[in-house]
Amino acid sequence: MRPSTDIAGGGAPRRRPIGVFDSGVGGLTVLHELLVALPQEDFVYLGDTARFPYGERSPAELEQFSAQMAEELLRRRAKLLVVACNAATSAALPALARRMMETTLGVEVIGVVRPEALQAVAATRTGRIGLLATPTTVASGAYERAIAEIDAHVTLHAVPCPTLASIIQAGRQFDELAVQTVREACAPLRAAEVDTVILGCTHYPLIRLMLQRLLGPSVTLVSSGAALARQVEHALSTRGLRTDHDGEGEYRFLCTGDVDGFREVGTRFLQMPFGEVEHVGLAHVEALA
Amino acid sequence: MRPSTDIAGGGAPRRRPIGVFDSGVGGLTVLHELLVALPQEDFVYLGDTARFPYGERSPAELEQFSAQMAEELLRRRAKLLVVACNAATSAALPALARRMMETTLGVEVIGVVRPEALQAVAATRTGRIGLLATPTTVASGAYERAIAEIDAHVTLHAVPCPTLASIIQAGRQFDELAVQTVREACAPLRAAEVDTVILGCTHYPLIRLMLQRLLGPSVTLVSSGAALARQVEHALSTRGLRTDHDGEGEYRFLCTGDVDGFREVGTRFLQMPFGEVEHVGLAHVEALA
Numbered sequence: 001m002r003p004s005t006d007i008a009g010g011g012a013p014r015r016r017p018i019g020v021f022d023s024g025v026g027g028l029t030v031l032h033e034l035l036v037a038l039p040q041e042d043f044v045y046l047g048d049t050a051r052f053p054y055g056e057r058s059p060a061e062l063e064q065f066s067a068q069m070a071e072e073l074l075r076r077r078a079k080l081l082v083v084a085c086n087a088a089t090s091a092a093l094p095a096l097a098r099r100m101m102e103t104t105l106g107v108e109v110i111g112v113v114r115p116e117a118l119q120a121v122a123a124t125r126t127g128r129i130g131l132l133a134t135p136t137t138v139a140s141g142a143y144e145r146a147i148a149e150i151d152a153h154v155t156l157h158a159v160p161c162p163t164l165a166s167i168i169q170a171g172r173q174f175d176e177l178a179v180q181t182v183r184e185a186c187a188p189l190r191a192a193e194v195d196t197v198i199l200g201c202t203h204y205p206l207i208r209l210m211l212q213r214l215l216g217p218s219v220t221l222v223s224s225g226a227a228l229a230r231q232v233e234h235a236l237s238t239r240g241l242r243t244d245h246d247g248e249g250e251y252r253f254l255c256t257g258d259v260d261g262f263r264e265v266g267t268r269f270l271q272m273p274f275g276e277v278e279h280v281g282l283a284h285v286e287a288l289a
Numbered sequence: 290m291r292p293s294t295d296i297a298g299g300g301a302p303r304r305r306p307i308g309v310f311d312s313g314v315g316g317l318t319v320l321h322e323l324l325v326a327l328p329q330e331d332f333v334y335l336g337d338t339a340r341f342p343y344g345e346r347s348p349a350e351l352e353q354f355s356a357q358m359a360e361e362l363l364r365r366r367a368k369l370l371v372v373a374c375n376a377a378t379s380a381a382l383p384a385l386a387r388r389m390m391e392t393t394l395g396v397e398v399i400g401v402v403r404p405e406a407l408q409a410v411a412a413t414r415t416g417r418i419g420l421l422a423t424p425t426t427v428a429s430g431a432y433e434r435a436i437a438e439i440d441a442h443v444t445l446h447a448v449p450c451p452t453l454a455s456i457i458q459a460g461r462q463f464d465e466l467a468v469q470t471v472r473e474a475c476a477p478l479r480a481a482e483v484d485t486v487i488l489g490c491t492h493y494p495l496i497r498l499m500l501q502r503l504l505g506p507s508v509t510l511v512s513s514g515a516a517l518a519r520q521v522e523h524a525l526s527t528r529g530l531r532t533d534h535d536g537e538g539e540y541r542f543l544c545t546g547d548v549d550g551f552r553e554v555g556t557r558f559l560q561m562p563f564g565e566v567e568h569v570g571l572a573h574v575e576a577l578a
Contacts, residue, residue: 036501176562183537209560212325214537248472248503271498273465 014243017042017250018232019078021069023054025262026165026202027084028269030112033225034082035251035272037233041242042249044076047266049257050282054087055136062091067289070096072254072280074107075288079241082232083111084224086133086200090142108235115227116198117146123220124196127154130189132211133200135160143200157192161185165203171268173207179214182207186214199223206269253277256285303532306331306539307521308367310358312343314551315454315491316373317558319401322514323371324540324561326522330531331538333365336555338546339571343376344425351380356388356578361543361569363396364577368530371521372400373513375422375490379431397524404516405487406435412509413485416443419478421500422489424449432489446481450474454492460557462496468503471496475503488512495558542566545574 018038020031024047031045046069048054054062066088070081081100083089089111097109120129131143138160147156164185167178189197197219199205205223212221236242243249252275255262259277267274307327309320313336320334335358337343343351355377359370370389372378378400386398409418420432427449436445453474456467478486486508488494494512501510525531532538541564544551548566556563 032498036498037506039502039505174556174560174562176564179562209321209325213328213561216328217326267463271463272502273463273468275465 013079014241015042015245016077016079017044018080018082018236019044019046019070019073019076020082020084021046021048021066021073021088022083022085022202023048023087024052025049025169025266025269028266029202029205029223030082030084030225030228031251032270032272033223033229034232037226037229038236038249040245040247040249041236042245043251044073044078045251045253046073046280047253047255047257047262048285049255049262051256054085055134057087057091059091062088063095064289066092066096067099068285070100070109071288072285074103076254078107080232080235081107081109082228083109084202084228086112086137086142086202086224089113090137090140108239110228110231110235112202112224112228113142113200114146115231116200116222116224117143117150119227119230120196120198120222121147121150121154123222124154126193126195128192128194128196129154129156130192130194130197131156131158131200132161132164132185132189132197132204133158134165135162137200143198157189157194159185159188161201165201168203168206169265171265173210178207179210182210182214186211189215194219196220196222203269251275254280256280256282302368303530304331304534305366305368306333307369307371307525308333308335308359308362308365309371309373310335310337310355310362310377311372311374311491312337312376313341314338314458314555314558317555318491318494318512319371319373319514319517320540321559321561322512322518323521326515326518327525327538329534329536329538330525331534332540333362333367334540334542335362335569336542336544336546336551337574338544338551340545343374344423346376346380348380351377352384353578355381355385357574359385359389359398360577361574363392365543367396369521369524370396370398371517372398373491373517375401375426375431375513378402379426379429397528399517399520399524401491401513401517402431403435404520405489405511405513406432406439408516408519409485409487409511410436410439410443412511413443415482415484417481417483417485418443418445419481419483419486420445420447420489421450421453421474421478421486421493422447423454424451426489432487446478446483448474448477450490454490457492457495458554460554462499467496468499471499471503475500478504483508485509485511492558540564543569545569545571
């Protein structure tokens with residue numbers, strides 16, 4: 001992992017990095033799955049920590065923020081964009097995808113909702129799927145729509161979890177309060193006898209074990225990272241964009257807020273060494289779109 | 290998770306706990322897989338932290354320590370014993386199993402080596418399996434023997450890792466030093482083109498992601514916990530010892546050393562709330578066997 005500061009210029013498309021963005025550290029659980037699934041690829045991750053959390057923002061704001069994040073990652077020569085944020089995906093993915101396809105580069109954008117919906121529908125045997133997510137994501141209906149488009153006969157049981165992401169963000173995921181919160185969230189899913197549960201928030205993979213214990217060993221858990229990794233691999237292959245580099249890829253980090261805080265909390269989410277983080281000023285970002 | 294302090298007395302065999310012991314916190318990664326696979330069962334975990342690490346001990350000492358740990362867990366009414374420690378399993382499992390079978394209770398003992406060997410042989414397609422373990426475990430030849438017994442045509446490539454467990458134990462598993470150490474350990478396994486790797490030390494599941502990235506996404510990782518969980522489930526079922534309790538089981542902790550240090554480091558290994566830890570005096574333990 002060598003830091004790379006080359007922003008301008010071209011380079012062979014195959015050797016350009018994959019760009020990943022999120023409102024904060026949550027998307028790092030998505031990045032960590034991508035690092036495993038595509039170890040030769042380079043990655044650049046942008047956390048919009050100065051404007052975290054995205055959950056309270058209006059759809060119009062999220063469209064604008066997402067466009068700005070995407071433009072910054074294109075400046076870093078991203079060959080593909082991953083929106084590792086449920087709120088931004090739910091509110092802004094179609095607009096962002098149109099915007100990117102209209103640029104001369106035609107960079108593809110992949111969000112978190114559809115890959116999970118696809119994987120959950122493929123996994124369920126009973127047709128009863130559960131969803132754990134923030135209230136904003138549940139209210140957006142994005143997972144319901146994505147699942148209905150894939151298979152109209154599948155039922156989604158959605159449980160909004162208002163406090164779970166912040167308990168995890170605060171590093172309190174192994175406190176008794178966390179178990180109690182998870183226990184309550186899982187109770188309606190157990191009652192509905194779902195056989196597959198979508199972790200609809202990028203923070204939840206950090207408590208995967210606890211969720212599996214409380215839902216039972218026969219329930220299949222579907223998380224954004226693993227589901228996305230497959231789709232990113234597919235998108236790169238079909239477009240001839242898989243790296244031809246043979247060794248270990250590089251990854252690096254940008255954030256709009258405090259660099260040290262981002263690295264400290266981020267390491268817990270990434271579960272890999274973090275290295276240097278580059279600060280990107282909000283004024284700069286706001287001028288991009 | 291309510292603490293239970295009832296030591297003496299009988300109770301229905303099905304409702305007795307599963308006893309798990311290790312020299313320290315490493316076995317908690319085994320316990321955490323058991324908690325997921327058998328969520329209704331009760332568990333009691335004993336860490337012999339006062340005599341940690343077992344790696345430097347003689348086979349005779351390990352036989353004696355294991356017998357003492359087992360006797361303490363039988364006092365806690367264990368219905369099945371799990372040796373969640375590679376060193377103790379390699380040196381003392383046959384003697385311990387004989388000792389337990391000779392008691393009137395006839396309690397079964399399951400160690401970490403054989404379940405992993407079975408799972409690795411089942412997983413390999415090329416017949417080339419890798420092993421990452423401490424030098425003591427590699428030198429014992431226990432995995433080689435277990436694999437040869439199952440399938441003589443499988444080749445085991447063993448890599449001793451002298452520092453990895455202590456890097457993880459110290460909480461430095463996401464430092465650049467850890468990646469460098471793992472990179473060097475994985476290099477001979479990549480060169481040997483193994484398709485399956487046994488994590489032969491209970492500390493290694495904490496860096497599973499890093500191992501998977503450095504070995505490549507097509508390599509199957511086999512860890513003690515997941516492999517053991519299946520065998521424990523099987524042993525309980527065939528002996529009619531599965532709990533008939535329907536709710537969430539309890540789990541609790543004993544250790545021979547410092548209680549606070551055990552809880553602090555242990556939480557990182559268990560990835561679940563820890564609750565109370567009971568101190569068990571070494572003098573008491575040493576009088577048991």
